[in-house]
Amino acid sequence: MPINPRATVTTARILSNRKVGAYHHIALEAGEVGKLAKPGNFIAIAVGGEYSAMPLHRAFAIYRAKADGVHASTVEIIVAAHGKGSEWLTKQSEGSQLRITGPLGTSFPLPAEPVNVAIIGGGYGSAPLFDLADHLKSRGCRVDAVIGASTSSKIFAPLDGKRTVNSVTVTTEDASAGVQGRVTDVLEELIERQKIDLIYSCGPMAMLKAVDEIAQRKQIPHLVSVEEAMACGIGICMTCVLPIRDANGTIKMSRTCIEGPVIDSECVVWSGGIPEGTWGAP
Amino acid sequence: MPINPRATVTTARILSNRKVGAYHHIALEAGEVGKLAKPGNFIAIAVGGEYSAMPLHRAFAIYRAKADGVHASTVEIIVAAHGKGSEWLTKQSEGSQLRITGPLGTSFPLPAEPVNVAIIGGGYGSAPLFDLADHLKSRGCRVDAVIGASTSSKIFAPLDGKRTVNSVTVTTEDASAGVQGRVTDVLEELIERQKIDLIYSCGPMAMLKAVDEIAQRKQIPHLVSVEEAMACGIGICMTCVLPIRDANGTIKMSRTCIEGPVIDSECVVWSGGIPEGTWGAP
Amino acid sequence: MSVVDLSTELAYAKFENPIFTASGCASSGKELSQFFPLTELGAMVTKSIMLRPRSGRATPRMAETPSGMLNSIGLQGPGIDHFLEDDLPWLLETGARAVVSIAGESVDEYGALARRLRGVRGIAAIEVNISCPNVENRGMVFACDPTSARAVIETVRINIGGEFPIIAKLSPDVTDICAIAGEVINAGADGLALINTLLGMVIDPKTLKPLLGGKTGGLSGPAIRPVAVRAIYQVHSRFPKVPILGMGGVASGSDALQLIAAGASAVSVGTASFGDPLAPVRIKSELASLLIHHGFARLRDAIGVAHG
Amino acid sequence: MSVVDLSTELAYAKFENPIFTASGCASSGKELSQFFPLTELGAMVTKSIMLRPRSGRATPRMAETPSGMLNSIGLQGPGIDHFLEDDLPWLLETGARAVVSIAGESVDEYGALARRLRGVRGIAAIEVNISCPNVENRGMVFACDPTSARAVIETVRINIGGEFPIIAKLSPDVTDICAIAGEVINAGADGLALINTLLGMVIDPKTLKPLLGGKTGGLSGPAIRPVAVRAIYQVHSRFPKVPILGMGGVASGSDALQLIAAGASAVSVGTASFGDPLAPVRIKSELASLLIHHGFARLRDAIGVAHG
Ligand SMILES: Cc1cc2nc3c(=O)[nH]c(=O)nc-3n(C[C@H](O)[C@H](O)[C@H](O)COP(=O)(O)OP(=O)(O)OC[C@H]3O[C@@H](n4cnc5c(N)ncnc54)[C@H](O)[C@@H]3O)c2cc1C
Ligand SMILES: Cc1cc2nc3c(=O)[nH]c(=O)nc-3n(C[C@H](O)[C@H](O)[C@H](O)COP(=O)(O)OP(=O)(O)OC[C@H]3O[C@@H](n4cnc5c(N)ncnc54)[C@H](O)[C@@H]3O)c2cc1C
């Protein structure tokens, strides 16, 4: 299979940039990118403008992509100001231009049958899950969402997103919204109640790991979207690697920008580092 | 004498930024800077914003400074987009903030008597001369201006500036405005006609040198505002030096940011480089 | 494409244009081929390949720094067998020119790699990476020691035969880069690649510990360009006949021209591709315009013009 | 000012806070004193002074580079006599702590400078700049040769007596900075200053010739910070008891803390002052806040925390 099969480099124009809780919702006029994107893909953005001291790409999950409308296509992202690059991004005004590369990475595989699905999002990790939910619903799946964060402003759960799914459970660690606690505190009960067949999750690694413990215990297939520090986003720098088990059971340090971000949790070696027996390990 | 005696570091707000021919006229709300500035002083500006790859100051002559008005003070500058930093500056919009340091450098000494003065400006070099003309006029001097550039768009001669002086002669090398030629082509005639007692000039080094040849020949005192590549603008880096003769006749590599930009042309060693006999020369 | 003759050569290898990828910054080509035909490049320089598969270093492997980045990949790769079976044939099939970069942990390993490459058809040149600071060989870097640098190139020379030009890639982390250059030239290098990354470190502002899994990493990107220009200038003035593949912070045609004027016959683009996959082709066309602007009919006439 | 104890020491010299100017980036103090009282600084490090007046190099002397700059000042200065008669008394009168930087063209010159400084009152420490790449001494830099580095420090040690701690300032342009550090420590250095500039070059895009009058120049600014952190980390892990004055691209409190965590007992701010005269005081207050944020009651507890 070719690598980055549908990706192009595009000058995207910011259509809108507005604050949503702790995040910024940025909509881009994005050439062909929005037409070719699948749920779970991400885009890489060059930051800092012409006089930038920041040479590297920033990765953002596609929240929504649309081919229709007045523009060639639109791509929406949800940005948390983390370091300098994402902070710069949140300050860009309508009309300004960004160099984006995408769509990149793997997408969420969809079940062939109409099954009961749980989507679990941590922080801005919920962003790509609503589009996924849309696709799942149109295949007849029941979709229950669990959205967690440390505090309410970091819950990303837009109204139309909430309408798409059958139920939304919000958890916050400080009890500022929904149930006090973590997504894992409500997940088991949800699995039982809705007879969940399949779990998709996206959020911090620690959350993915905790969700996976439950999924493993309950023997439910689990697809995760991982987040590793990325320099290029297109597979040429080898910085974004994670130990991943391949079809033959061999653990390799795999690039999460092209073999991920969406990975079957069965293949993820959660211990991190370079596990013993990794292909080519010292 | 203290160094940088009236300088402060100020967060200045851009009041307006508009294109004037090949230049940008930028007005700043500038704290105390405009109150303390004298004709000939300059300001140093940090460029590129928060994520800048450009660590060094940029120097701009003060075109006009005002203490009155609604703002603490205003400072106006005329910017030619030369490299990346000045280009960035020309793109900054009204309301954005700049870190400026000033007023810096020497100012134009004013004659005690009402004499006949010629001001000679090359390109944006005319910017500081109109404010000077104002001061000269209020001391009863007659002021004739010669403003030259390669082409008309690079002639900076604002209406109110023109009104201040008794006459303006424009020269352009491509004949797109005024007399075809260089400022030196019209200067001798002007000196004769108006019985010029004193010359002030500001522009490229080659122009200053050519003007000085005439001034020397005619034995007319000549004050020049020089322009050397500057890193700091405040005397701490030693990059902006020129060979300057001091009161004892000793040639020293002097910092033009603090011993200049305005220098008596008698002290300037026009040959450049490190002339033989320079203090501490190898 | 343009009226300027961009063709160049590194020893007896000829290239249609001087813009190459940089080893380790373009993997083996498949990733970038989605963005532009690899035949647009003067050559694809492949990621340094070792004898055996290698997992590389622990993550995090990167840190962005002002106008630069640190990497501590640790030469992760599939090993020479997989490379010769899979990556290289794919690359050659695209019609791209291939410069194969090799790296070893011992002089013998370089020799073994050279033997594996001997007789392989279609390779334009071999870049011998003797300067990677990431190799866990008691922290020692071949390129930092004249004797080992020489030994590696001698071994490669003997084992590879005369089929491909050997380009020795040097580290700037040395007291006297001309001395190392002299050694590898004497040992049989046909050309030099200048420069590899500078050894650097970032402390994580949160944990106050070294941020990278490998603690130190290699500094690349525009930040190091002045060091690259200096190294190329120094080496070219000492060894004007030895062709140089220049690299280090090239992000525009003007940057490439700086390296060429300093003495580079061709230029690799590394870190710039991480923020713009089209960087190599953009740089090539910017360079062509600049050459025309400066009145050069041929790229070759611009090589080393900063001297004398 | 803050609830954190910022005091620090370099050998037996004590300072109220760890933020110093960098030699050659603050002249002799008068220029910055308009912007803040020099007593706000841990110490004013003066521009390296030589035995005789010196005109320095031809212009242009500077080039901005991505997140950095090159300078080729060539140690312009008035010479030690003028310095002792005029600059130093002025500086001491402000109440500022003074670290005097010296530079010579021969071992003897360093010795002569040390004799001139012997017995001068009020100096907090001597920084011996053995690493300036600009000195026109056949291109050779003392700090790049273990033998000459050692000889300089030995001479200074003998001639200066035991009045001031001697801080040897090293160049990063060496294969093994720990080896040079070891030499100067054995020769009697009480502390180390790390790092001086990296040798670099810029080609003028207009003329395609070296832009600087001196052709090469010293690279400073944020671009080199990862190299500084690495050098400090390496030297501190090898010589944990030898105090380090760190420098190289510090432009914020967080940058200063990186160098301190790597092993610096104090930090010089150089190039950052060229774009912001208030940089040293801003960095000091940012550092104080960060130390509090990380739960340090005393700066000293943060020195070297990146290790182990
Ligand atoms: C597949 C994927 C999808 C993502 N989706 C989103 C999203 O929808 N919304 C959102 O706010 N953030 C998302 N992130 C995280 C986002 O990429 C980082 O927060 C961002 O790159 C940090 O850049 P910075 O300049 O703010 O921080 P800096 O620390 O200055 O970044 C420096 C460098 O490190 C890399 N880096 C640092 N942290 C991360 C990280 N967590 N992930 C990847 N690279 C990192 C950056 O790419 C950059 O090259 C996603 C990351 C990945 C890998
Ligand atoms: C006293 C003085 C007054 C000036 N007044 C004006 C003015 O009124 N209008 C105007 O348009 N320009 C003026 N200049 C020139 C202006 O400072 C430069 O054009 C500008 O600094 C170039 O910056 P850059 O980022 O565009 O170019 P770059 O080449 O990217 O600059 C890189 C570095 O070199 C320095 N530099 C490069 N060229 C010059 C130069 N000619 N003079 C000083 N520093 C330079 C910059 O300060 C910067 O640190 C003045 C210069 C001086 C010294």
Ligand SMILES: Cc1cc2nc3c(=O)[nH]c(=O)nc-3n(C[C@H](O)[C@H](O)[C@H](O)COP(=O)(O)O)c2cc1C
């Ligand atoms: C992520 C990364 C990986 C690299 N891997 C290699 C490598 O495998 N072999 C090698 O010789 N150089 C390697 N380098 C160095 C580059 O080829 C190049 O010499 C250096 O990055 C300077 O060029 P640049 O500034 O354009 O990136 C690597 C650089 C980076 C950033």
Ligand SMILES: Cc1cc2nc3c(=O)[nH]c(=O)nc-3n(C[C@H](O)[C@H](O)[C@H](O)COP(=O)(O)O)c2cc1C
């Ligand atoms: C313009 C300039 C002049 C310098 N002069 C000296 C000097 O005289 N003596 C010295 O030891 N270092 C000198 N340096 C080096 C600095 O002291 C410092 O080591 C280096 O610039 C790194 O710090 P920075 O990145 O904060 O500038 C000079 C640096 C610059 C930029």
Ligand code: FES
């Ligand atoms: S981010 Fe570069 S390979 Fe994945």
Ligand code: FES
């Ligand atoms: S510009 Fe720094 S001393 Fe004049």
